[in-house]
Amino acid sequence: MKNFNINNLVRPNVAGLKPYSSARDEYQSTGSEMVFLDANENPFQTDVNRYPDPQQRSLKAELAKIKNVSTEHILLGNGSDEVLDLMFRAFCEPAKDNVITLPPTYGMYKVLANINNIENSEVLLNSDFEPNVDKILNSVDQNTKIIFLCSPNNPTGNSFSAEKIIHILENFNGLVIIDEAYIDFSSEESWLIKLEQYQNLIVTQTLSKAFGMAGIRLGICYASVEIIEILNKIKPPYNVNELTQLRALDRVLNKGKVDSEISDLLKERALLSEALVEVNFIEKIYPSDANFILVKVDDANKRYEQLLEKGIVIRNRTTQPLCENTLRFTVGTGEENEKLLEALKNID
DSSP states (O other): OTTOOGGGTSOHHHHTOOOOOOHHHHOOOOSSOOOOOSSOOOOSOOSSSSOOOTTOHHHHHHHHHHHTOOGGGEEEESHHHHHHHHHHHHHOOTTTOEEEEOSSSOTHHHHHHHHTTOEEEEOOOOTTSOOOHHHHHHHOOTTEEEEEEESSOTTTOOOOOHHHHHHHHHHOSSEEEEEOTTGGGOSSOOGGGGTTTOTTEEEEEESSSTTOOGGGOOEEEEOOHHHHHHHHHHSOTTOSOHHHHHHHHHHHTTHHHHHHHHHHHHHHHHHHHHHHTTOTTEEEEOOOSSSEEEEEESOHHHHHHHHHHTTOOOEEOTTSTTOTTEEEEEOOOHHHHHHHHHHHHTOO
16 A cells, blocks of 8 residues: 555554563663662562563564565564454544454454454455455545455455455555465465565464464564554563563474475365365365365354264354354364264265
């Protein structure tokens, strides 16, 4: 979007906010031996008796290398949900502004809009699970601050057309957030390569999926320096704890193992997709760019209960718009996928 100015979007109270300055913001360790008596910490060593780095500098430095971006373009959060919540709090005025979401999609966008008292304008995807660009842009008004795009999309598994996303970026004078939680499983390039080109672009990613670290809660926001500076004003000072930082850094430094696991999951996804064709009550298998497969069945509620009885927990998505009688299978290990297939082939 030409002539985009982030200062026109940020809430006035946030624009004038002076963020809390923690002890670890005011003094950063240089590696030399120091006596720390500044933060009212317990001095006895427990490995976590000191406050964590509020800016997660070591972890950001490694992520910057992997993603080929500057650390100034990165903000880390307590899961992607905190990162997304910060967007609402920074840019959306409660009971006044609105955002646009594209169901069927990740449900937390709507939940966070409700929590923050922001109107959520829903524009359904088309029958191919692609954004209806004309309807989206026609739904924009002077109080529309954010459009959320989940690509690859959850629960449908597809990546959105690059042409459609570019059209939205270039014709919406607000923030376009592309949620790339599943990008590591996709053949499409990350929108990080367009970060410098579009000042209204925000990309969110996570360590929960491909990196296998859902339990540590680490979400990542990539955006312009100006947007990151605004979000840093309102994030809690120690929002990413020490244990999370250490575990995440260890995993990021072992990217070769992560890549190997991704490769294995992609092979299993292909094998599972092929095998699902043989299940007689599966009517359609949707193409996937994620670590899950959405299928249409004859009776989703019935098949869900039957699988539960056989010890297989999947996700029933039949209540979601455009997803009547669909089930979502996460791609597991080879052994887990075999158990799923065996169960599917042995229910009537």
